[in-house]
Each structure stands twice: as structure tokens, then as C-alpha cells.
Amino acid sequence: MRSIFEQSRAGRRGVAFPRLELPAEAWEVAVLPEGLRRAAPAELPEVAEVDVVRHFTRLSRLNFGVDVGTYPLGSCTMKYNPKFSEDLARLPGFAGLHPLLPQLRRGGLLAQGALQVLHDMDLLLCAITGMAAFTMQPLAGAHGELTGIMLMAAYHRDRGNAKSVVLVPDSAHGTNPASAAIAGYKVVPVPSRQGVMHPDDLKPLLNQSVAGMMMTNPNTLGLFEPHVKTIADLVHGVDGLMYYDGANLNAILGQVKPADLGFDIVHLNLHKTFGTPHGGGGPGSGPVGVVEKLVDFLPVSRVGRRADGTLFLDYDQPKSIGYIAPFYGNFGVILKAYAYILALGGPGLKRVAEHAVLNANYLRVRLSARWPLAVDTPCMHEVVLSAAESAQRHGVSALDVAKALIDFGFHPPTVYFPLIVKEALMVEPTETESKENLDELVAAMERIADLTESDPESLHAAPRTTPVGRLNEVEAARKPDLSYRGACFG
Amino acid sequence: MDFIPHTDQDRAEMLAAMGLESMEELFAAIPPELRARSWELPPPLGEMQVTERLTRLAAMNAHGLTCFLGAGFYDHFIPAAVDAVIRRGEFYTAYTPYQAEMSQGTLQAIYEYQSCVCRLTGLDAANASLYDGGTALFEAAMMAVRKSGRQRLVVCSSVNPIYRVMLRSYTANLNLELVEEDLSDPARAAEFIDERCAGLILQNPDFFGRVRDHGGCFAQARAAGALSVLACNPLALALVKTPAEMGADVAVGEGQSLGLPLSFGGPYLGYMAVREPLLRAMPGRLVGRAQDAQGRQGYCLTLQTREQHIRREKATSNICTNQALCAVAALVYLSLLGKQGLIELAEINLAKAAYARSRLTAIPGVSLVDEGPWFNEFRIALPIDARLAASRLIDRGIAAGFPLGRYYYDQPNHLLVAVTEKRTRHEIGLLAEALQAVLEEYPLS
Ligand SMILES: Cc1ncc(COP(=O)(O)O)c(C=O)c1O
Numbered sequence: 001m002r003s004i005f006e007q008s009r010a011g012r013r014g015v016a017f018p019r020l021e022l023p024a025e026a027w028e029v030a031v032l033p034e035g036l037r038r039a040a041p042a043e044l045p046e047v048a049e050v051d052v053v054r055h056f057t058r059l060s061r062l063n064f065g066v067d068v069g070t071y072p073l074g075s076c077t078m079k080y081n082p083k084f085s086e087d088l089a090r091l092p093g094f095a096g097l098h099p100l101l102p103q104l105r106r107g108g109l110l111a112q113g114a115l116q117v118l119h120d121m122d123l124l125l126c127a128i129t130g131m132a133a134f135t136m137q138p139l140a141g142a143h144g145e146l147t148g149i150m151l152m153a154a155y156h157r158d159r160g161n162a163k164s165v166v167l168v169p170d171s172a173h174g175t176n177p178a179s180a181a182i183a184g185y186k187v188v189p190v191p192s193r194q195g196v197m198h199p200d201d202l203k204p205l206l207n208q209s210v211a212g213m214m215m216t217n218p219n220t221l222g223l224f225e226p227h228v229k230t231i232a233d234l235v236h237g238v239d240g241l242m243y244y245d246g247a248n249l250n251a252i253l254g255q256v257k258p259a260d261l262g263f264d265i266v267h268l269n270l271h272k273t274f275g276t277p278h279g280g281g282g283p284g285s286g287p288v289g290v291v292e293k294l295v296d297f298l299p300v301s302r303v304g305r306r307a308d309g310t311l312f313l314d315y316d317q318p319k320s321i322g323y324i325a326p327f328y329g330n331f332g333v334i335l336k337a338y339a340y341i342l343a344l345g346g347p348g349l350k351r352v353a354e355h356a357v358l359n360a361n362y363l364r365v366r367l368s369a370r371w372p373l374a375v376d377t378p379c380m381h382e383v384v385l386s387a388a389e390s391a392q393r394h395g396v397s398a399l400d401v402a403k404a405l406i407d408f409g410f411h412p413p414t415v416y417f418p419l420i421v422k423e424a425l426m427v428e429p430t431e432t433e434s435k436e437n438l439d440e441l442v443a444a445m446e447r448i449a450d451l452t453e454s455d456p457e458s459l460h461a462a463p464r465t466t467p468v469g470r471l472n473e474v475e476a477a478r479k480p481d482l483s484y485r486g487a488c489f490g
Numbered sequence: 491m492d493f494i495p496h497t498d499q500d501r502a503e504m505l506a507a508m509g510l511e512s513m514e515e516l517f518a519a520i521p522p523e524l525r526a527r528s529w530e531l532p533p534p535l536g537e538m539q540v541t542e543r544l545t546r547l548a549a550m551n552a553h554g555l556t557c558f559l560g561a562g563f564y565d566h567f568i569p570a571a572v573d574a575v576i577r578r579g580e581f582y583t584a585y586t587p588y589q590a591e592m593s594q595g596t597l598q599a600i601y602e603y604q605s606c607v608c609r610l611t612g613l614d615a616a617n618a619s620l621y622d623g624g625t626a627l628f629e630a631a632m633m634a635v636r637k638s639g640r641q642r643l644v645v646c647s648s649v650n651p652i653y654r655v656m657l658r659s660y661t662a663n664l665n666l667e668l669v670e671e672d673l674s675d676p677a678r679a680a681e682f683i684d685e686r687c688a689g690l691i692l693q694n695p696d697f698f699g700r701v702r703d704h705g706g707c708f709a710q711a712r713a714a715g716a717l718s719v720l721a722c723n724p725l726a727l728a729l730v731k732t733p734a735e736m737g738a739d740v741a742v743g744e745g746q747s748l749g750l751p752l753s754f755g756g757p758y759l760g761y762m763a764v765r766e767p768l769l770r771a772m773p774g775r776l777v778g779r780a781q782d783a784q785g786r787q788g789y790c791l792t793l794q795t796r797e798q799h800i801r802r803e804k805a806t807s808n809i810c811t812n813q814a815l816c817a818v819a820a821l822v823y824l825s826l827l828g829k830q831g832l833i834e835l836a837e838i839n840l841a842k843a844a845y846a847r848s849r850l851t852a853i854p855g856v857s858l859v860d861e862g863p864w865f866n867e868f869r870i871a872l873p874i875d876a877r878l879a880a881s882r883l884i885d886r887g888i889a890a891g892f893p894l895g896r897y898y899y900d901q902p903n904h905l906l907v908a909v910t911e912k913r914t915r916h917e918i919g920l921l922a923e924a925l926q927a928v929l930e931e932y933p934l935s
Contacts, residue, residue: 001594001598003598003601003602003605004602004821004825005602005605008828008829011830012828013828013830013831014569014571014825014826014827014828014831015569015571015826015827015831016831016834017831017834017835017838017911019834019837019838019841021914021915022841022842022845022915023845025848026841026842026844026845026848027837027841029841029844030837030840030841030843030844031840032701032729032730032840032863033863035703035731036701036702036703036730036731036863037729037730037731038612038727038729038730038731038732038735039731039735041728041829041830041833042606042609042610042727042728042829042832043609043829044606044609044610044824044825044827044828044829044832045824045825045828045829046828046829046830047825047828049569049571049826052571052575052822052825052826053571053574053575055825056575056578056581056599056818056822057575057578059594059595059596059598059599060575060578060580060581060595061580061595062592062593062594062595062598063580063581063584063592063593063594063595063596064580064584064589064592064593065579065580065581065582065583065584066579066583066584067579067580067583068579068580068583071585073585076585078583078585079493080493081582081583082493082537084537084540084541086577087541088540088541088544088545088548089753090573090751091544091545091548092548092553093547093548093549093550093551093553094548094551094553094753094754095751095752095753096553096565096751096752097551097552097553097752097753097754098557098559098563098565098752098754098889099563099752099754099755099756100559100561100563100892101552101555101559101889103892103896104877104880104881104884104889104892104893105877105878105880105881105893106881106884107881107884110551110552110555110884111551111552111754112550112551113546113547113548113549113550113551114547114551114754116547116550117544117547124531124532127529127530127531128531130526139621139622139625139756139757139813140621140809140810140811140812141810141811142798142808142809142810142811143621143625143808143809145808146808150659150660150662150663153662153663154662157663173799173810174797174798174799174800174801174802174805174810175798175799175808175810177798177802177803178798178801178802178803178805178807178808179808180803181803181804181805181808182632182807182808183663183664184663184664184665187802187803223519224519224520226519226520226521228524229521229523229524252520254526254529255517255520255525255526256520256524256525256526257526260524260526260527261524269811271811275493277582277583277815278582278583278584278585278586278811279581279582279584279813279814279815279816280581280582280584280585280586280587280593280596280599280814280815280818281585281586281587281596281618281775281811281812281814281815282586282619282757282811282812282813282814282815282816283621283756283757283811283812283813283814283815283816284811299659321659321662322655322656322658322659322662323624323652323655323656323658323659324656324659324660325621325622325624325625325656325755325756326562326563326622326623326624326652326653326656326755326756326758327754327755327756328754328755328756329755329756330755330756330757331753331754331755331756331757332751332753332754332756332757333756333757335544338544339540339544341531342532342535342539342540342543343491343492343534343535343536343537343540344491344492344534345531345532345533345534345535346529346530346531346532346533346534347533347534348491348492348534349531350529351492351494352492352494354513354516355494355496357516357517358496358501358504358505358513358516359504361508361516362504362507362508364508365507365508366507377519378516378518378519380519402589403591406589406591406592411585411589411592412589417799431493431494432493432494432495433495434495434496434500435496435500435503435504463591463592466591466592466594467591467594467786467788468590468591468594468782468786468787468788469591469782469783469784469786470590470591470782470783471590471591471780471781471782471788471789471790472780472781472782472783473780473790473792475780475781476778476779476780476790476792477778477792477793477794477795480615480769480776480778480792480793481778481779482601482604482608482615482616482769482776482777482778482792483601483604483605483608483609483614483615483616484601484602484605488829
């Protein structure tokens with residue numbers, strides 16, 4: 001589609017800001033000296049409001065979202081995003097609130113409603129996970145991981161421990177090792193057997209240099225780690241800390257609390273488990289919770305309650321790791337998750353896990369007739385298939401299957417992750433998909449399995465129903481074109 | 491209200507298909523001794539009750555104050571079309587555009603956003619996106635460390651103190667040296683820029699609202715082999731000499747001023763742009779143009795070998811989920827204002843701030859702290875503690891500015907005042923009158 005720059009015409013205007021009201025002198029001094037002015041104006045498009053609205057409406061129609069159809073993208077939890085919380089986040093009392101207001105003298109009193117949201121969320125997430133306290137500040141899951149590893153480092157520094165290693169299972173999401181590395185640790189992978197970790201594989205890796213372990217449970221194969229408690233005891237045995245990547249908490253809401261499994265630090269993805277939209281890549285929110293012995297290290301500030309019941313921001317935390325975000329987190333996202341949790345309540349959250357697991361196992365049973373499972377056991381909220389056989393026999397890869405699904409009107413599953421499964425197809429239906437939707441997905445996958453045998457070539461050519469076919473990514477990376485270089489027309 | 495569509499019959503049929511009798515059996519893989527012993531959460535509510543509760547909480551916040559508070563986060567007007575676009579479900583309920591064929595909307599929008607950031611900063615490539623201005627500054631600092639192989643970061647003390655304290659927190663475990671000094675005088679900057687310096691980090695307009703040319707400092711940094719990083723308010727770039735023109739290698743900053751609500755601190759938008767040689771060292775998502783087999787033009791995520799899902803612990807950053815929808819909002823905002831509109835808006839900010847400066851400095855006992863030029867913010871010295879003055883003005887319905895004593899202990903009487911296009915001449919007059927009245931209550935000793 002033509003870019004917004006190509007639609008530009010010199011002199012055309014979207015919104016106007018008339019110069020009103022000021023005395024003439026104010027305009028005279030409102031000019032930067034020559035040497036500080038940019039040489040030429042930034043060549044932004046010149047378009048009318050109607051052009052802008054049509055351009056982006058057309059672009060939106062080239063996109064697929066949960067509002068368009070089933071989106072079983074494993075690990076990402078693409079559940080339905082309720083609409084009412086979108087409205088609530090835009091209430092002027094929230095959207096118009098300056099974050100520095102509570103830092104003014106007595107300013108906390110001016111933001112009691114917003115502080116109440118943060119305070120309530122802290123308590124709700126503690127009740128959900130069994131942790132002692134949460135910081136709402138981390139701005140996404142990976143940011144929560146980094147915060148968590150920084151907490152780990154602060155704990156060990158405080159104890160005088162010399163630690164240099166973080167253990168990460170080979171099935172872990174890429175952000176886990178990346179976060180540990182950015183926080184200054186060496187990453188040592190832990191192998192899995194039949195998709196889960198075994199204490200015997202961990203023991204040889206454990207020594208006094210281990211700061212902790214990062215674990216996702218259920219893990220990225222959708223399997224509950226059955227030895228989690230033994231593993232936690234082993235890691236604690238070398239004064240290591242257990243980190244819970246909460247990307248998959250949606251599978252165990254109301255069934256299991258991470259604290260009971262021996263975890264010391266958890267991050268949650270509000271944009272997965274608690275129904276806030278993914279925004280085409282963000283924003284998200286990744287609150288971090290800790291057990292009692294780590295509370296003093298949480299980032300500043302924290303919401304406290306005074307004797308008179310008012311809430312305030314507490315900056316007096318000498319052991320804190322400091323500031324990991326400018327303020328109190330992605331407040332607008334936290335607010336939507338808060339509305340979601342209030343709407344569902346305890347029983348609703350429990351039903352989320354039950355139906356997420358029901359849907360995934362239904363797909364597992366129905367799909368496994370035609371598509372081999374990565375591990376042939378019941379799963380939790382997602383199921384990982386492997387296209388290794390069809391790739392080998394018929395030259396139809398996981399990518400081909402994904403692209404073919406697009407032509408059937410579905411967003412594909414996550415492909416080639418987890419890395420330990422060859423030709424992985426990671427399917428996470430979520431609880432908000434009905435049985436009919438799942439049956440249609442199964443029918444599409446069966447049809448693709450048929451085509452794999454009868455007409456594999458047709459699958460290599462997929463997708464055909466989209467505005468563009470498979471793009472040449474290799475060429476795109478070889479000669480990157482990352483910004484529009486042409487002049488604006490007109 | 492739980493958004494789950496299953497009927498009793500659906501559940502029965504699904505369980506039967508897998509040979510199970512109860513939902514409980516779905517969790518058989520979890521050892522019984524690990525099961526939760528309690529689940530103490532509130533009862534469910536309807537949409538109506540939740541809306542009522544949150545509307546009540548929203549009303550408890552003093553958002554109706556006349557806002558001269560800025561300090562890096564500004565009360566700008568947002569045209570309605572911005573929200574109309576980002577509320578389209580096709581945009582906001584999508585994931586990261588890994589499947590390019592069905593994500594061309596997000597991908598093209600991000601490409602256009604990258605193009606706008608390049609045009610604003612004058613640099614070659616922009617990512618989409620980082621969490622906020624502070625984490626963007628940290629990512630830029632880490633790029634400098636990786637690129638130079640050096641350990642020292644030199645940061646000007648007029649860089650937003652919130653970002654500096656974030657930088658300190660992030661580097662606490664990394665064996666890096668942070669030097670924070672007042673570098674507004676290039677001769678003084680020279681003392682700290684040498685072959686040990688990984689990166690020089692400055693801000694323009696700086697935290698005090700001053701606009702300066704940092705070309706001299708950056709030339710020294712380049713000669714010493716250090717990376718030059720400039721944090722900028724992108725709205726100011728409508729007028730101000732660009733980071734590229736000043737010789738910066740990396741521009742970063744907070745994109746909130748491009749059409750994002752204040753929203754009590756987020757979601758915001760960290761932007762970053764770099765010179766071409768730094769492209770592959772950059773963190774975050776990048777969208778590039780590409781062709782399909784039939785020669786059709788499209789867009790896809792590119793240079794992904796920098797990223798965590800491919801490189802894991804060797805990635806340039808751990809970032810995955812970012813602020814993509816905020817980047818789209820910024821693009822819509824920039825498209826609506828356009829080349830001329832953004833300049834006019836920046837000029838109005840400049841003019842209104844100038845007018846406020848003249849009104850405030852006419853009050854006996856109030857003086858300007860800095861020499862100009864400024865953008866839309868400036869600091870004034872009051873005859874009394876600025877925290878006290880600000881709290882008295884709040885009582886009169888005005889958030890008069892940010893008392894600098896909170897971050898600069900030697901500036902207890904300094905107030906940082908921001909004036910955007912939203913502040914009317916009348917409101918500026920009210921601020922001046924109210925401040926004068928407050929000061930008159932505290933006779934100078
Ligand atoms: C298992 C797992 N861990 C961590 C993350 C990172 O979370 P975020 O994208 O919010 O940074 C993801 C996201 O896809 C994930 O699936």
C-alpha cells in the first residue's frame with residue numbers, strides 16, 4: 001500500500017493549532033537563534049485528517065487480531081481482550097494524571113484513586129501467587145525478568161555471596177538467558193528429558209557460584225514440571241534463588257501458587273494472563289513479586305498505607321535495587337488488568353485455567369491423530385506438535401503449515417519454539433475460544449495434513465489469500481531498507 | 491463475567507472426546523501436595539459494577555488541576571483521530587507481527603514510524619520500540635559499552651535525574667563506572683572525555699529546559715573514540731538542530747509528547763535512532779521493506795539475529811514485548827500534525843513558555859535561573875522553598891511546576907515550569923497572580 005509519505009501534498013493540513021491570544025512580543029521572542037535551529041524542516045507527511053484516518057483504516061484491514069479470529073499463538077496467550085477496560089483506562093481521572101503529582105508535597109492525596117489501583121493490584125497478585133509483595137513497575141515480561149535478576153544480585157550482594165551463574169532450562173524463552181546476561185550473569189543451560197527437567201541433570205551443574213535458576217511452569221512445552229519442588233530445594237541448598245517466569249500462569253490460576261512450589265521471585269505478564277491487549281507488540285506489563293526475604297530489595301517507590309488509611313509513595317528503602325522504570329509501571333495496562341481481575345473474581349480466574357487446559361487438551365487429542373506430539377502426554381494450556389515427520393517425508397515444514405493455516409483464516413501457532421522440538425508448532429487456544437472455533441481449527445489442520453501427502457507443492461505456495469506472499473527475509477536483511485527515503489510528494 | 495464461551499454441553503462433549511469425566515482430571519499432572527490450599531480472591535463482578543468502581547477511583551484523582559508540571563512528561567493536546575486509529579481491534583488485539591503476510595498493517599505503520607523518527611532526528615535508522623525514555627537511555631549506554639569495549643559512561647547532570655537514577659540502578663551489578671558531572675561547559679567536559687570513555691550522554695533540551703548546541707562536546711567524544719548519545723524531546727526537534735547535526739551517534743528519548751496521554755506514568759514510548767554503522771548493534775524490533783516471489787512490495791521484521799529469540803544470551807537486548815501501539819499512536823499524531831503543524835505546535839509551546847516567563851519574572855522576588863534559549867520549560871528561583879510554594883498553589887487548583895529540590899539538593903527554591911499549547915493566556919495569568927499572592931504571604935526575612 002502507498003505510504004503516508006507518498007500521499008503527502010505540500011500545504012495540506014490535518015489538525016491546526018491557531019496562534020491565538022498571546023501578546024505580539026511573546027511571538028517575537030519565541031524564535032530560536034540561528035545556530036540552534038535545524039537546517040531544514042523534518043519532512044513529515046502533509047495530509048488531511050481524512051487521509052490519515054483512511055490510510056490507517058486501510059492498514060488495519062491488512063492486519064489480523066484476536067478481534068478478527070482465532071489466534072492460537074503458543075506462549076503468547078492471545079485471549080479475547082474485553083472492551084470495557086479500554087474505556088476505563090481512558091477516563092480523564094486516570095489518563096490525564098501527571099505521574100509527578102504524588103511527588104509534590106502532600107501530592108499523594110491528589111492521586112489516591114490511582115494509588116488504590118496499584119495497592120489493590122499488589123494484594124491481588126499476592127493472593128494469586130502466594131508471594132509477599134509485588135512491584136508493579138516492570139514494563140513487560142522481559143523487563144520483569146531483568147528486574148528479578150537484579151533482585152537476585154542485590155540479595156547475594158547483601159549476603160556477601162559471590163555468585164556468577166544463572167541456570168536456565170534449554171526449553172526456556174529467549175528472554176530468560178538474555179535477561180540474565182544483561183544483568184551481568186553467565187548463563188548455563190539445563191537439559192530437559194521428555195520435555196521436563198530432572199533433578200539428576202541439575203545436580204552436576206549446582207555449586208556455590210549458582211545465583212539462581214529461571215523456570216517457566218508449566219514450561220514452554222505446555223508441561224507441568226513435576227520435579228519442581230525437588231529442584232527448588234536443590235537450588236536453595238546452594239543459597240540460590242528460584243525465579244518463576246509467569247508467562248504461563250494462566251494454566252494454573254487457582255490450582256497452584258508459585259510460592260508453594262518454592263519460587264522466590266515471579267514475574268507475571270498482565271498482557272497474557274490478565275487479558276490486556278498485545279497492541280501489535282506492546283505495551284505490556286510485567287509485575288514482579290517476591291517472598292518475604294526479598295521485599296526490602298524491591299524497586300522504589302512502593303505504595304504504602306498510613307495509619308489514617310491514606311495511601312502514599314514510599315521512597316525510603318535503603319536496600320532497594322533503585323529505579324527500574326520512571327514511575328509506577330505501565331499504569332494504563334495495570335488498570336485494564338485490574339478491571340479484568342475484578343470482573344472475573346476468584347471463581348472466574350479458576351475457570352480461566354480450567355478452560356484453557358480443557359481447550360488445549362481437546363486440541364491435543366483431536367490433532368494428535370494427524371500431527372505427532374512433541375511429547376505424548378496430557379498437556380496444560382498449550383500443546384506442542386512437531387512437523388518433523390512431514391518435513392522429512394514430504395518437505396512440508398512447520399513454516400509451510402503455518403502459512404497454509406493463514407489461508408484457512410487462522411493465525412498460525414508459534415513455530416520453531418521451543419528450540420528443543422524439531423519443527424515445532426506450539427498451539428495455545430486460550431479459554432476464550434469456543435468448541436466450534438477449535439473444531440474448525442482441527443478441520444483446517446486435518447485438511448493441511450491431507451495436502452501434505454497429496455499436494456505438498458500447494459503448501460509451499462501458501463499463503464495465497466493475503467496482500468503479499470512470503471517475503472524474502474534474507475534479502476531484506478542483506479540490504480536493509482528501514483525508512484522511507486523518498487521525498488514527500490507534492 | 492469471565493468471557494468464556496463454553497456451555498455445559500460443550501464441556502461434556504470435550505471431556506468425553508478425551509475420555510475424561512471431570513474438569514478436575516485435567517490437572518492430574520500436578521502432584522497433589524503442590525496444589526493451592528487457599529484461593530482468597532474477591533467474588534466476580536459485572537461490567538457495570540467494575541465500571542462504577544473504577545469511575546469512582548478515577549474521580550478521586552486531581553486531574554482537573556491546571557498543569558504546569560512537566561519535567562520530561564507533558565500535558566499536550568491529543569487529536570481525537572489518534573485514539574480512533576489505535577482503538578481499531580485489528581491493531582490493538584494483534585501480537586508482534588511475526589507472520590508478516592497477515593500483519594502488513596502493523597508492519598507498514600512501524601516502518602512509517604521509523605521513517606518519521608529518522609526524519610525528526612536526522613539519523614539513519616530507528617527501532618520500534620523501547621519501553622520509555624529511561625530504558626532507551628540505558629540501552630544506548632550499553633551499546634556504547636559494547637561498541638567501545640570500555641567501562642566508563644559520562645553523563646551530564648542536566649540529563650533527567652530520573653533517567654540517571656535508572657542508569658545507576660541498571661549498572662549496579664555490571665562493573666561499569668558512571669561519571670555524572672555538569673558538562674554544560676565544553677571545556678569542563680573535556681576533563682572527562684578520554685580513551686577510557688565508552689559514551690558521552692547529554693540531553694537537549696536539558697532537564698532545565700535549556701536548548702544548547704552540543705556539537706563541541708560530541709566532537710571531543712568522537713575524537714576520543716566514545717559514542718555520542720543525545721536524549722531529546724521529539725517535539726522540540728521540530729525546531730531544534732537535530733542530533734545528527736550536532737554530531738550525535740545515537741538519539742533516544744521519551745516519545746510521550748507525541749500523542750500519548752500522561753496516564754500516571756505509562757504506557758509511554760522509548761524511541762532510538764542511530765547512525766548506519768551502529769545498525770546491527772541496536773536493540774529492539776526493526777521493520778524493513780521486502781518483496782515476495784511475485785515482486786510485490788511488503789514489510790517484515792528484519793535483522794532479527796540481534797534479538798533474544800534468536801541469539802538468547804548473546805542478544806543486543808532482552809526486549810521482546812515493547813510499546814508498538816504507542817509507536818503507532820505517535821505516527822498517527824505526526825501524520826495529523828504534519829511537517830508544518832509540528833513546527834507551529836512547537837512554536838506555540840515556545841511562545842507560551844516565553845510569555846509565562848515574562849509574567850512570572852515580573853513578580854517581585856522571582857528570577858530566572860538560566861540564560862536562554864529554552865523550549866517549553868524553564869526554571870525560576872523563588873524567595874521561598876519551592877516545595878512549599880508548589881503545595882500552596884495546588885490548594886488554588888494549579889500544579890505550578892516541579893520543585894527541583896527533590897533531585898537537586900542545592901536547588902531548594904528552584905521551580906521547573908512547563909508550558910504547553912494547552913495552557914491559555916488566562917491560565918498563565920492565573921498562575922502568575924496565584925504565585926504572587928502566595929509569596930506575599932511569606933514576607934522576605
Ligand atoms: C515463556 C515466556 N517468557 C517470557 C516472555 C517475555 O515476555 P514479554 O514479551 O512481555 O517481554 C515471553 C513472551 O513471549 C514468553 O512466552
